[in-house]
Amino acid sequence: MSNLTRFDPLSLDPVAELFQGFFRPMRSTLTTQDTELASMKIDMTETDGAYSVKAELPGVDKKDIDVQIDGSIVSINAKVERNKEEKEGERVIRRERYSGTFSRSFSLGVEVDEANAKAEYKDGVLSLSLPKKAPGDRKRLTVS
Incomplete structure (x- = not known):
């Protein structure tokens, strides 16, 4: 038995697939000074008490890395x-x-305990240990 698919003549999906990457090869031959934007790949894990983040930063000097927690x-x-x-x-x-x-x-899902957070940079990988902030006492409001 064959699989049938419904054709939608007003859909732009086939057109987008046709032109995806069409201009990319031309762009790289136009100028030798063009560079692709750098991307930062990260892995994140979570335990009951902390988050662990590993970010790939190849070729970056330790003094040129800035981590901010808010x-x-x-x-x-x-x-x-x-x-x-x-x-x-x-x-x-x-x-x-x-x-x-x-x-x-x-x-992240929970606020980070900034005072106990740690960062280490080794072999092009930034490792962050981000302990979760203990949940504070919730204040209960009385409805009047």
Whole structure:
């Protein structure tokens, strides 16, 4: 038995799939100075008492990493500087390594205990240990 699919002549899905990536190869041949935006890959795990975050930051110096915690929102900012030294007689054919700043922010389910949070950077991986803040006593309001 064959599978039938319904055709919708007004749908833009086939058109979007047709042009996806169509201009990408042309863009990289237009100029050699074009660079892709850097992305920060993260892994996050949770236990009853803490969150653990590992972020890949290859080529970043430890002094150029900034981690900010505001309640349950964590922001990681990093700056990468690449040496753009060119020797006489050389011309750049292609430059793909990213140089600049990039950041990533995410919200956690529970506020983080900022005083006990720890960060370690080793071999291009930033490891964050973010203990959960103990839930405070809830204040009960009486309805009048």
